[in-house]
Amino acid sequence: MGELRVENLVKTYQLKEGWNTARTLRVFDKICFAVHEGEFVSIIGPSGCGKSTLLNLAAGLDEASGGVVYVDGRKISGPGLDRGVVFQEFALMPWLTIAGNVEFGLRSKGVPAADRRSRAQRHIDLVGLSGFEAFYPYRLSGGMRQRVGIARALAIEPSVLLMDEPFGSLDAQTRETMQKTLGDIWQATRTTVLFITHDIREAIYLSDRVLVMTGRPATISLELNIDLSRPRNRHDVKFQEYEERLERAIGHTTF
Amino acid sequence: MSVAPPERHAAADPMEEVRSGGALMVASNVLTTVVPILGIMLLWELAVRLSHVPPAILPPLSNIFLAIWTMAYEGTLWRDVSATLSRLIKSAVLGMFFGTIIGVLMGYFRWWERALVAPMNFLLAIPGTALFPLSMIWFGLTDLAIISILIYEVTLTVMLNTWTGVKTVDLSLIRAGRAFGVSRFGLFWRVLIPAALPSIIAGYRQGFSRAWRILVVAEMLVSVSAGLGYRIYWAQEYFNSEIVFGSLFVVGIVGLLIERVFLRTLEVMTIERWGIMRDSG
Numbered sequence: 001m002g003e004l005r006v007e008n009l010v011k012t013y014q015l016k017e018g019w020n021t022a023r024t025l026r027v028f029d030k031i032c033f034a035v036h037e038g039e040f041v042s043i044i045g046p047s048g049c050g051k052s053t054l055l056n057l058a059a060g061l062d063e064a065s066g067g068v069v070y071v072d073g074r075k076i077s078g079p080g081l082d083r084g085v086v087f088q089e090f091a092l093m094p095w096l097t098i099a100g101n102v103e104f105g106l107r108s109k110g111v112p113a114a115d116r117r118s119r120a121q122r123h124i125d126l127v128g129l130s131g132f133e134a135f136y137p138y139r140l141s142g143g144m145r146q147r148v149g150i151a152r153a154l155a156i157e158p159s160v161l162l163m164d165e166p167f168g169s170l171d172a173q174t175r176e177t178m179q180k181t182l183g184d185i186w187q188a189t190r191t192t193v194l195f196i197t198h199d200i201r202e203a204i205y206l207s208d209r210v211l212v213m214t215g216r217p218a219t220i221s222l223e224l225n226i227d228l229s230r231p232r233n234r235h236d237v238k239f240q241e242y243e244e245r246l247e248r249a250i251g252h253t254t255f
Numbered sequence: 256m257s258v259a260p261p262e263r264h265a266a267a268d269p270m271e272e273v274r275s276g277g278a279l280m281v282a283s284n285v286l287t288t289v290v291p292i293l294g295i296m297l298l299w300e301l302a303v304r305l306s307h308v309p310p311a312i313l314p315p316l317s318n319i320f321l322a323i324w325t326m327a328y329e330g331t332l333w334r335d336v337s338a339t340l341s342r343l344i345k346s347a348v349l350g351m352f353f354g355t356i357i358g359v360l361m362g363y364f365r366w367w368e369r370a371l372v373a374p375m376n377f378l379l380a381i382p383g384t385a386l387f388p389l390s391m392i393w394f395g396l397t398d399l400a401i402i403s404i405l406i407y408e409v410t411l412t413v414m415l416n417t418w419t420g421v422k423t424v425d426l427s428l429i430r431a432g433r434a435f436g437v438s439r440f441g442l443f444w445r446v447l448i449p450a451a452l453p454s455i456i457a458g459y460r461q462g463f464s465r466a467w468r469i470l471v472v473a474e475m476l477v478s479v480s481a482g483l484g485y486r487i488y489w490a491q492e493y494f495n496s497e498i499v500f501g502s503l504f505v506v507g508i509v510g511l512l513i514e515r516v517f518l519r520t521l522e523v524m525t526i527e528r529w530g531i532m533r534d535s536g
Contacts, residue, residue, distance in 0.1 A: 061430050081436045091431035095449040095529045107445075108436030138530030152435070 002192035010066035026217035042203035045213035084153030322497035350409025362421025420454025
């Protein structure tokens with residue numbers, strides 16, 4: 001199992017404009033899409049288009065103004081362990097070791113200690129951090145911290161992995177390494193992924209399908225299947241064609 | 256099934272240890288700390304012996320040490336130290352307990368915050384020592400008169416620090432906690448309290464040192480039958496300067512030990528190990 005479905009999702013904010021007037025800001029209106037089992041889908045769009053808000057709604061960390069999110073056909077109400085979230089700002093607990101952080105969600109799940117340890121270890125190995133189990137996060141580099149973030153999210157074996165610009169705060173070189181790592185992990189696990197990014201190349205490199213979100217209120221203005229074999233080559237001619245198409249789709253809209 | 260090696264190892268070898276200086280450095284550290292102290296002690300001894308300052312005003316250092324030794328030998332010293340410490344520990348533990356709980360509630364629930372910030376600030380403006388006449392009216396000349404004020408003082412200090420600590424917890428950690436299945440109540444134990452621990456422990460340190468200061472004064476005001484403050488006051492009534500000075504030394508040393516040994520260890524074991532210490536004191 002592992003399907004995410006978003007139906008008629010609406011998000012509005014009330015903006016106060018004086019002592020008794022408020023304006024309603026419509027971030028996005030009636031968004032509909034689905035991420036099928038084992039599929040890697042990216043949402044790209046200019047900053048401020050509401051793509052991170054969309055992910056927060058899917059994670060249950062923010063409340064929708066209308067519409068429904070289904071995970072495996074069940075309507076979500078609030079956060080849940082059927083979804084693993086990877087945050088842009090890593091959000092690791094500084095008082096827990098790497099192992100402790102990866103076990104965090106398993107602890108909530110009530111997995112017994114021994115089982116917890118072995119599941120955590122498996123995912124620490126998966127992201128290539130063997131040997132760092134007893135380290136505290138402050139001793140790791142940014143890329144390594146996000147590996148922990150990914151391991152933590154995968155350890156709960158979620159139906160859907162939700163990633164909110166996970167490599168957005170890394171330097172360009174580390175970002176490319178992490179994209180490759182994530183691609184490899186995804187091929188090994190085939191988890192259903194919803195990936196938010198503003199980086200077009202990142203989206204093409206990783207995704208089966210790319211959704212472009214533009215406008216205010218934002219809508220899905222383009223849906224593009226990426227028909228390239230993996231692992232992908234960024235210098236491929238077809239890769240660059242996709243890049244141009246997506247650039248054109250986003251290009252003129254800035255906020 | 257490992258996928259790829261990490262791009263860069265920030266901390267290369269887990270077992271790597273940083274050493275600098277070595278024996279020579281230790282020796283020079285000891286020298287620069289110990290030598291000035293010994294110098295001052297020698298100067299004190301010589302100055303008093305060579306001048307004609309009456310011993311009641313400034314006794315020679317050797318007599319002061321002799322007085323401490325006598326007190327230790329007779330057992331009064333241990334009675335005084337343990338009486339003072341037991342008051343300190345009882346009130347600090349209770350104050351830390353109440354202060355942490357109220358502080359966390361204030362940091363997390365807006366209503367608690369709204370209700371308590373103004374009273375807290377008002378009470379913080381009243382020095383704890385000013386409340387002794389009141390506590391003596393209420394509780395008489397008893398231990399309770401002292402301990403109640405200390406609890407009050409520690410609670411307020413810890414409350415303030417815990418409240419600001421919880422309020423400033425990184426929002427992304429709370430979101431991560433919720434995303435990974437922590438219930439509203441579990442959030443306290445699994446996210447808020449550990450995340451606020453640097454501030455909470457800073458509050459404990461501050462609470463302890465405030466309590467220590469007030470306690471010694473309190474033992475002079477509220478005449479109880481043992482305690483370091485009581486001993487200083489008692490010795491003054493008998494014009495026994497050696498014991499006054501001797502007890503003051505003991506106060507200084509015990510206070511220093513609490514700070515260095517107990518509170519620093521607490522810090523090193525927690526927040527310094529996690530690398531979220533702002534600076535080491």
